[in-house]
Amino acid sequence: MFLEKILYATDFSETSASALGYVIQLRTAGCKEVILVHVLDTRKTEEVLAEPSGGDEPSGEYERQIAGRILNNARQELKTIERSLEEEQFLVRTFLVNGNPSREI
Template identity: 35%
Template sequence: MFKRILFPTDFSEPSMKVLDYIPVLREAGAREVVLVHVIDEKDVTMIASGGQGFLGTIPDRETEAQRELREEIQHRVIDTRRALEKQGMAVTVRTPVGSPGKEVVAAADEEGASLVVLGSHGRSNLRDRLLGTVSEYVIKNARQPVLVIKRDMIRGQ
């Protein structure tokens, strides 16, 4: 029923809890995972400006910050892809730049996902919110079923 899963992540601990549920989803028939990491356009703007303050920007630092971000994302994508492949899943990777919620919904449609599986919270992990803003956006706007993994869920309980 859910052969192609869309797994959006910002690589935070709450968003990575999805990995614990992949074996169960595989048993239920899932065979492919589309791993999506959206590079938030707000982060790109901040990095491109070099975190511009009253002293202005230093071009060498901008380039270094952008390179470090790209390398960090590449390493995390590779590690997550390997973890999914070890669990027997075929993996496609997407790293769009834009608004995270909108890009996740667009990727689900473009990739023909049959299910979106995401953590209830991402990097901000605000304790006083029931859901993270990206999760909430995806739930309200995705055409596919959405499985939300709660941040405090511990498998087996």
Template identity: 30%
Template sequence: MTIGRILYATDFSPASLAAWPYALELARVFKAELVILHVVPPLTAPPEGFFTRDVFSRYWEAAREEAEGELSKLLTQAEREDIKVRSRVDKGRPADQILLAAAEEQAGLVVVGTAGRTGFRRVLLGSVADEVVRLAPCPVLTVGPGGGA
């Protein structure tokens, strides 16, 4: 089995960062390119006319800049380990954007963390990881909050 490209999706939460060592190690073992993805979720719009278009634009720019700062730490770590790596910041619904990026990047594997929700919270809030597992065009590795794959 060969994997040429791994997509690691992160929101920088402890749950998603628990998957980072797995993405790094798999990229090293398979000599795969590692693409780190952060998705900026849409700003929920209040009643029409409440925010100007400028507010949405500033939200996106601020979120992108913050994400790029966090991504630079991960990029540096991967580069120190001689892993071919790059990042992207997309905006939209996280599950949709992860699935789109997996297809666009022709990923051989997607690595995501799971929050570990169960019961009513899982039913109520859903799970990005669940949706990605069901719909991804390639295998998906999910890593629980304790680092268990």
């Protein structure tokens, strides 16, 4: 088998979802393991956190809440993808990292 392990990096877009279908097809070609990666793009996170809260939260609390939501959403999305791959009998290793996607991947 020429390809037993594949890296699947996702940004949770429709394009990434389409690519997942191709990854799943590789199972029939003998692929056994998927390295699942999502990079929390710190540039985008910083843009979101720079927006004013519009509320009465103490300084820093708004940022912590938003950062926590972003992280939890990414974890949930990754878990959903991980389960889908495991149902197709792939061994899955999942990574969630912060940074610039082009550098981290």
